Amino acid sequence: MPEEKPRHLLGIGEPEDIMDGVRLGCDTFDCVAPTRIGRTGTIYIHTQxxxxxxxxxxxxxxxxxxxxxxxxxxxxxxxxxxxYVSHLVRSGEILGGHLCSIHNLYTIVNFTKQLRESILRS
Ligand SMILES: [Zn+2]
Structure with a gap:
């Protein structure tokens, strides 16, 4: 592929996998993971x-x-x-999965934004 063309990596959505993709030269990503796991009440959280x-x-x-x-x-x-969100998810309220998905999407988009800014600074 020509060097100046962007590289898209499909189906990669976990933060550590995105980091690996960036290290290998990938520019864009898309994946259902943030909403797939969000629908069942799994959320991303920032830890040390x-x-x-x-x-x-x-x-x-x-x-x-x-x-x-x-x-x-x-x-x-x-x-x-x-x-509140735990109650919604455990009660089977669809809003619980929606809220988890919104949070997960924001987390991944913000994560990739920070990666981009880090690359531009280096
Ligand atoms: Zn959030």
Whole structure:
């Protein structure tokens, strides 16, 4: 492929896999992972080790009134608590999966935006 053409990597959506793709020269990505896992209540959270996944259905979140992810500024994290979203998902309310998906998409888009900015600074 010509060097100046962008490289698209299809089906790669996990943060560590995106990092690997960037290291290999890929420019764009798309994947259903953030919404697929979000529909069942799995969310990305920022940790000291990076972005990790957790299930909002865990019992420890049932009375956790903190935001979904302390490292996130998406509209879900600004408005809803882990306890509320956990309740929605465990009750089978479709809104729970939607909120998790919105948060996950924001997390991945923001992650790739930070990668892009890091590359441009180097
Ligand atoms: Zn969020």
């Amino acid at each position: 080790e990076g972005i990790r996944k957790t299930s909002i259905k865990k019992s420890e979140y049932a009375r956790d009134f903190s935001k979904l992810d302390e490292g996130c500024d998406c509209m879900v994290c600004q408005r809803y608590t882990k306890a």
